[in-house]
Amino acid sequence: MTHHRGLTADDSVATAAAVAETLFADAAERDVAAAFPAAALRLLHESELMMAPFPVRLGGTGLVEPAAVDALVSVLRLVGGGDLSVGRLYEGHVNAVALVGRYGSAAQLERLAEDVRAGGMSGVWNAEGAEPAGLVPEDAGWRLAGRKILASGVGSVSRPLVPVARDGVTLMTLPRLAPGERADLSRWTAQGMRSTATGTVDLAGLPIGPDDIVGRDDDYRRQPTFFGGAWRFCAVQLGAIDRLLDLYRADLVRLGRGADPYQRQRVAACATAAETAALWVGRAAGMVAAEARPVAEILAYVGLTRGVVERAGLDTMEAVHRGLGLGAHLRPHPVERVCRDLATYLRQPAPDGAMADAAATVLASPEPARTLWRPA
Structure with a gap:
């Protein structure tokens, strides 16, 4: 599905400048609540900043394309100036979209764009704890095993990009999660970044099909x-x-x-x-x-x-x-x-x-x- 709106990465910068002041005005309330900033993310959706990292053909502004890097710096800087917790979540979303765009298929990027357009969001959950994440073969696909720790947006991020180990290499997976599912926020007692909803996510048993594997072996770790x-x-x-x-x-x-x-x-x-x-x-x-x-x-x-x-x-x-x-x-x-x-x-x-x-x-x-x- 193609969406042409004629917006550019520079338009995203102007939008972020306006959104940042609204984020800042409400940041103290979010800090006290110490919960996922749902209203702030709705604002990012309504302003189309959540779609901005996608290509123009999918309804974005191409914000993660190399030619738009100066605009991306400005957008991240502005959102961070509005609320660092929201900035952290937005940066993870941008990173995930960029990785799918760089290493995934056109169909995978389009499906992710559809999910985000419908109100979903992504993020990258990489940190490992005592039970490292992995893939277990099952029928025509796999199921996830293990957990991720220090994962921002757990319980609210619906399409996380989750790197997992398999046979000595790292693969990127794109599972689907329902709201509130598998999240443990009990250990996030940091003095700051209180509304990032950072915690542990239990991945065990989540189904992963061939279309949920992004890229090839170790693409996630490719430099620079x-x-x-x-x-x-x-x-x-x-x-x-x-x-x-x-x-x-x-x-x-x-x-x-x-x-x-x-x-x-x-x-x-x-x-x-x-x-x-x-x-x-x-x-x-x-x-x-x-x-x-x-x-x-x-x-x-x-x-x-x-x-x-x-x-x-x-x-x-x-x-x-x-x-x-x-x-x-x-x-x-x-x-x-x-x-x-x-x-x-x-x-x-x-x-x-x-x-x-x-x-x-x-x-x-x-x-x-x-x-x-x-x-x-």
């Missing part, structure tokens, strides 16, 4: 898109850094403290951190999309980007806390919630390993520093 895709969560984190700077300077102006030299010094530091992070994220996204450089160089740059964004987030939170004092730690000040969310979301897997691998690539390169990431 596997590790290189980390730039997307960096873009979401960047949105929260932007928001903190906006909240900080708004308070200084409201309180008449903008002329204080120490406050100005902090504002300058925050602005520098945000812009530095933005430049790194934009360049990392472009390098992954283009795939024009050696894989090791691309992954090294993305690894360094993770470190840059983490440092920018930590420095910005410290400066804002110092500048606003105790008030920034008291509800209902939005800085209190945004900092809790950002501090939690910055805790991504293996940050030291990412930096160590990047350093190894830099050490092994014969290029002078000025040409490490660009033509001589």
Whole structure:
């Protein structure tokens, strides 16, 4: 089925800018509820941002296509600035659609688009616990076994992309889940990102047919898109850094403290951190999309980007806390919630390993520093 609407990835950026302010206005209520943000996801559906990652022919705006990478950076940044929990869920949805589009069949992508158009959503559930996910042969297909942990959107994500092990390789599966099915949210007690509905999902017995297998053996782990895709969560984190700077300077102006030299010094530091992070994220996204450089160089740059964004987030939170004092730690000040969310979301897997691998690539390169990431 073909859907032509004439919208572009730039239209998605404009939509995200408007949606972000609505997300921010309601974020405190979602944080208190600490439940899946159903109303926020309905807003993303109504605004057509959930369809945006699909090709134009399927009713999207081609947001995950290489030529649209700058627009995707902006959309993720804006949604993250509205609400990091919603940004996390949206980034997972975008990632899943991109993986099906890259490695799956045209029919699989069309079926996923139909499901999303009908109100469904996707996400990527990869983290393994004590019972790793796998495939068990059964009749003409398979059934899933095991569990996934730290899966965002459990109980609400209807078409997750679930990588599983089979005979020493990783396969991507697209099971169907009913609302509330198989979800255990009891262990998600994090201080921030409370409305991501992150938990454990029991996969045992879910049927998987040939049409539910996406791509070939180990496609999920192909580089540079596997590790290189980390730039997307960096873009979401960047949105929260932007928001903190906006909240900080708004308070200084409201309180008449903008002329204080120490406050100005902090504002300058925050602005520098945000812009530095933005430049790194934009360049990392472009390098992954283009795939024009050696894989090791691309992954090294993305690894360094993770470190840059983490440092920018930590420095910005410290400066804002110092500048606003105790008030920034008291509800209902939005800085209190945004900092809790950002501090939690910055805790991504293996940050030291990412930096160590990047350093190894830099050490092994014969290029002078000025040409490490660009033509001589």
